[in-house]
Amino acid sequence: MSRPEEVSNRVLSDQTFLEIPENVRLGFRLAGPGTRLGAYLLDLGVRSAALYAIVAVLSIALLPFATTGLPVGVYFVVAFVLEWGYGCFFETWWNGQTPGKRAFGLRVIKTEGYAIGFYEAMIRNLLRAADFVPLFYAAGFLTAISNPRLQRIGDLVAGTMVVRERKPILGGELEGLSDYPPFPQEAFRHRYRPSEKTLELIESLFRRRFDLPPARLDEIAFILAEPLGKRLDSFTDRKFARDQPSEFLFRVLSAHRAWIENALEVEPAERAGSRRRASRPAASFS
């Protein structure tokens, strides 16, 4: 726990880690106050809309009983149930999500990584009253920003945390890469293959290609394209690497990433064959 990078993670990162019985450390991305406020406001809207809708229907349906005060009484009960039970109901039945949380891709889970149950949902929603003190969740906000799992008071007592969910995507996530024709590996001396780290680096540049001005993009790409280009055989290729560094890097990436999308479509019989194919250690770059 006292390893320096973990300490720094605790301060700077939006992640929290959990070691499971299978001896792997899992990372959870925590939801920050901003996103949670967004989800809260959306839920508030849904709740109010639901209250008005139910009241509108009931006041018509219960019109014959108006003199006994039944519609008003039912309104109070519905308002009460929505105020205190809305979060608990959805978080129990939608496995840690309310409509607002779902829209923002958030989920409440136990700090041990499990799904929450009725009691956790109940506790964290009843304790909103403590989080709200003295005004608009000030206590909850201060508690959340002062503990490493961003738990508000309700989360602390319930032993829960709010995490951001990602859709698990494997391959195909590099949209637009197919616009770049793969740069043939044969053009490299000794069929050089860039290391995974290098490819990762190009990938992150590729994702930012529209955020950077083209000149700056090339400027950054050149730092990597230049040494990579030295491993090319032909003079024209080397010139291409120097003159259009970003284009060159993306085409190299394209050559090595295209197969990810195809890799999972392969038939089992073929897979058995491919396993036997000699896999030489990937040469490392630099």
Added chain:
Amino acid sequence: MNKQSFLRDRGLSWKRFESLLGRAEAPGKPRLAPEEVSEFSELFRALCYDLAQVRSRDWSSSLERYLNDLVVRGHGAFYGGRPRPRGQALRFLSAGFPRRLRENHGFFWVSLALFAIPLVVSWVVVAMEPSLAHRVLPGTTLYNMEEMYSRDFGEGERQDAAMAGFYVRHNTSIAFQCFALGFFLGIGTIYVLLSNGIQLGTVSGYVIAQGHGERFLGFVCGHSSFELTAIVVAGAGGLILGHAILAPGSLSRAEALKERGRVAVELALGAAAMLFVAAMIEGFWSAQPLPLGVKSLTAAILWIVVIAYLGLAGREGRPS
């Protein structure tokens, strides 16, 4: 083995795991067949190994993220219990809740003292010197109270259901706040108990001193058993929260909060159920224009019901 052949070898089993996982996570009963459960656990362990391998070789962070998230979901599905609240509500109310309260009776008595002593003291003081009531409550509130009990019930149009609904919302919200504010070392709970006790005592002393005693007592006695006891029970829940922080014992404060919080919230839920009953009595019964004798007899029976319920319900059978 490079990343490409690794993906080829393992990719399909991840996909298979994903599809099993999707079904394991889905709500509803028959989720995985017995053979599929063991297949699930096998795939899960292999997946964990894959994740460790991807990390140690520093392959692609997108792949790492994918496997990490798959393991996260698998871990939750495999080890996490699923909520199964069906049929538990009844068992909780008939046995679980009174048992919980008796297990924590110390908190109940403290909470009772914090509520009842100021109630009695302010009642007696205000009964002797009614002008003191103005020190506690604003004049308009006192005027409204006096006004309310100076007329017979049943005059004009009664709105029993509306009142019952109002009491459900109002009283239970106070009880929940009384409970939740216990997180602040119990101070919030103590404040709510004291101030409610003082206000209630003041109003009682004042209204009776103005000569509306019969109507006032006739109104409040019916629901008093459920309502006052429930407030004290919610207070006990709040005190448990505060106590968990102040005196966590051998646990860390976070652990103590989690463990005691579960107990505390059960008391709050039981209190909410009692307040629902109280609100129904208050709305539909308390304002009935009946002689005081009938009302006090009912009130006595209800007090016995409450005491018997909290004191006796859910006891283990005596060993014969």
